[in-house]
Amino acid sequence: MKNEQDRPEKHVEAVVVEAVVVGAGFAGMYLVHRLASSGRTVRCFEAGSDVGGTWYWNRYPGARCDVDSMEYSYDFDDELQQEWEWTERYATQPEILRYAQHVADRFDLRRHITFHTRVERSVFDETLLRWTVTTDAGEVLTSRFVIMATGCLSSTNLPDIEGLDTFSGPLVHTGRWPHDGVDFAGKRVGIVGTGSSGIQAIPVIAQTAAHVTVFQRTAQFTIPAQNCPLDPEEQAAIKAEYGAFRERNRRMPGAFGDRYQRPAPNAVGLSPEAFHEEMEFLWQQGGPMFLSGFRDLMRNPAANQLAADFVRGKIAEIVHNPVVADRLTPTGMIGCKRLVVDTDYYATYNRPNVTLVDVSEHGQPITRITATGLQAGETHYEFDVLIFATGFDAMTGSLLRVDLRGRGGESLAETWAAGPVTYLGLGVTGFPNLFMVTGPGSPSVLANMIIATEQHVDWIMDCIHYMDSEGHAVIEAERHAVDDWVAHVNSVAGRTIFPSCSSWYLGANIPGKPRVFMPLPGFPAYVDRCQQIAANAYEGFRFESLIPTAS
Numbered sequence: 001m002k003n004e005q006d007r008p009e010k011h012v013e014a015v016v017v018e019a020v021v022v023g024a025g026f027a028g029m030y031l032v033h034r035l036a037s038s039g040r041t042v043r044c045f046e047a048g049s050d051v052g053g054t055w056y057w058n059r060y061p062g063a064r065c066d067v068d069s070m071e072y073s074y075d076f077d078d079e080l081q082q083e084w085e086w087t088e089r090y091a092t093q094p095e096i097l098r099y100a101q102h103v104a105d106r107f108d109l110r111r112h113i114t115f116h117t118r119v120e121r122s123v124f125d126e127t128l129l130r131w132t133v134t135t136d137a138g139e140v141l142t143s144r145f146v147i148m149a150t151g152c153l154s155s156t157n158l159p160d161i162e163g164l165d166t167f168s169g170p171l172v173h174t175g176r177w178p179h180d181g182v183d184f185a186g187k188r189v190g191i192v193g194t195g196s197s198g199i200q201a202i203p204v205i206a207q208t209a210a211h212v213t214v215f216q217r218t219a220q221f222t223i224p225a226q227n228c229p230l231d232p233e234e235q236a237a238i239k240a241e242y243g244a245f246r247e248r249n250r251r252m253p254g255a256f257g258d259r260y261q262r263p264a265p266n267a268v269g270l271s272p273e274a275f276h277e278e279m280e281f282l283w284q285q286g287g288p289m290f291l292s293g294f295r296d297l298m299r300n301p302a303a304n305q306l307a308a309d310f311v312r313g314k315i316a317e318i319v320h321n322p323v324v325a326d327r328l329t330p331t332g333m334i335g336c337k338r339l340v341v342d343t344d345y346y347a348t349y350n351r352p353n354v355t356l357v358d359v360s361e362h363g364q365p366i367t368r369i370t371a372t373g374l375q376a377g378e379t380h381y382e383f384d385v386l387i388f389a390t391g392f393d394a395m396t397g398s399l400l401r402v403d404l405r406g407r408g409g410e411s412l413a414e415t416w417a418a419g420p421v422t423y424l425g426l427g428v429t430g431f432p433n434l435f436m437v438t439g440p441g442s443p444s445v446l447a448n449m450i451i452a453t454e455q456h457v458d459w460i461m462d463c464i465h466y467m468d469s470e471g472h473a474v475i476e477a478e479r480h481a482v483d484d485w486v487a488h489v490n491s492v493a494g495r496t497i498f499p500s501c502s503s504w505y506l507g508a509n510i511p512g513k514p515r516v517f518m519p520l521p522g523f524p525a526y527v528d529r530c531q532q533i534a535a536n537a538y539e540g541f542r543f544e545s546l547i548p549t550a551s
């Protein structure tokens with residue numbers, strides 16, 4: 001902590017607001033609720049016309065969550081979680097959006113949120129110890145805190161392909177889906193990208209389109225969701241002990257899936273029969289807990305190959321045409337890229353109106369978009385609708401889209417030129433009183449996102465209360481703490497298979513983006529560390545206090 005003795009007296013302008021929150025997804029909404037209900041002035045800015053974040057923008061057909069709905073919801077208010085009724089094991093995008101809107105109504109959040117507005121710039125004034133925040137509507141605010149609740153997967157990635165603006169029909173990105181929908185009936189549809197979004201959308205679009213042509217650059221491992229209606233008795237049983245249910249899930253590595261936990265032996269060393277029987281059970285059970293049946297799948301490449309081979313075998317069983325099955329069969333390790341969860345994905349390729357085109361460098365790469373379709377290799381494909389399911393500039397994209405200027409006018413982009421560096425994924429040296437929710441270096445995308453955002457918001461609120469009680473005006477991550485934290489994240493990730501493939505976790509999907517493994521595996525250990533740091537007077541952060549001005 002700094003010695004305040006020699007600090008010159010400062011006169012502080014009236015604070016317009018205590019906090020500016022950027023984004024009104026699940027993180028921003030909970031922040032607004034906590035800040036406003038503790039009597040603080042808060043302004044939240046949201047580019048969309050309503051709350052919901054990811055679930056507001058990603059309205060493509062088939063969009064649904066792959067964390068169980070009883071787990072993918074706020075747990076900060078017991079009445080809220082008791083009164084809301086989920087209808088399916090995995091909630092659809094419209095149902096999650098309705099839930100977000102219900103929360104906004106219930107806690108009267110919208111009066112603090114300015115919609116259709118982006119924060120464009122935020123500059124830290126080292127004299128006033130305040131942020132000057134400017135929006136694209138021209139509004140300027142002075143705020144003590146800026147809290148980035150911009151989401152990990154909200155900056156869409158549209159590949160830079162020649163002729164993108166020449167296509168004469170609708171050209172849509174899954175992450176910016178039109179609110180009035182897209183009519184596929186009788187249409188020829190081209191879809192580029194086979195990650196989670198494409199894999200969810202393709203089977204649904206194929207049901208009404210005249211023809212769907214899928215342009216696949218890399219084959220993906222995907223596991224059946226085995227989605228089903230939620231049994232009211234099961235829902236009631238969970239609600240009867242919701243607190244304990246939540247607590248058990250918070251102790252899971254990804255803060256979800258406790259009830260699917262089974263004894264997890266090592267795959268290596270197990271008899272092939274016993275291994276196959278367990279894998280079959282996990283496949284029938286469905287969902288992202290598929291890889292948790294064995295302790296060594298995410299650590300030992302040999303074990304991982306056994307599970308990968310099991311899924312490859314499933315593809316060969318499901319897909320009738322062996323050439324198409326072969327094209328759909330991923331190489332490499334399973335779970336190294338984000339595991340995809342689907343409904344009828346592989347079986348969709350048995351439909352006569354679905355074609356798979358390999359656009360990898362060994363196949364027919366896409367060279368340009370034309371007025372009537374796209375050119376891949378030697379072939380020109382004609383479409384009425386073109387869809388890009390090409391993902392996001394993950395984790396850093398939406399943070400860097402705002403011109404954030406910290407001490408000395410340095411931008412976050414400059415500070416992160418070699419990749420994102422943070423302390424706990426919450427703070428950055430040189431950017432006082434700036435918090436990120438689920439920033440790089442925190443479990444974020446490797447965890448149940450709503451629970452991860454609640455944990456961060458609770459930590460931030462505790463920290464702000466602590467600052468007030470201690471008379472601190474400003475908090476800032478110390479450089480040595482950031483360096484140690486980055487080393488820690490690399491070391492934890494390095495003990496897994498995650499860094500060994502080209503995934504968006506590493507920024508590998510964006511040309512020129514520094515390759516840094518951004519999320520931190522292991523939610524419970526992270527939470528323990530956050531609590532320990534708070535208990536030790538927020539070690540690793542430094543504080544500054546204002547000399548009170550005479551009135």
Ligand code: N01
Pocket residue numbers: 064065066067153159160174192193194195196197198199200215216217218338341359366389390391392445504509
């Ligand atoms: O994006 P992605 P996403 N030419 O980056 C391809 C979450 N999410 O929107 O693998 C041709 O995974 C690219 O190919 P390649 C979830 O965390 C969750 O699908 O780079 N193809 C890939 O196939 C997920 O991981 C849910 O070779 C190009 C695809 O586009 C994350 O969001 C649902 C290309 C992008 O896949 C992102 O998923 C949806 C090009 N120039 C999303 N550029 C659920 O909860 C890219 N591709 C279930």
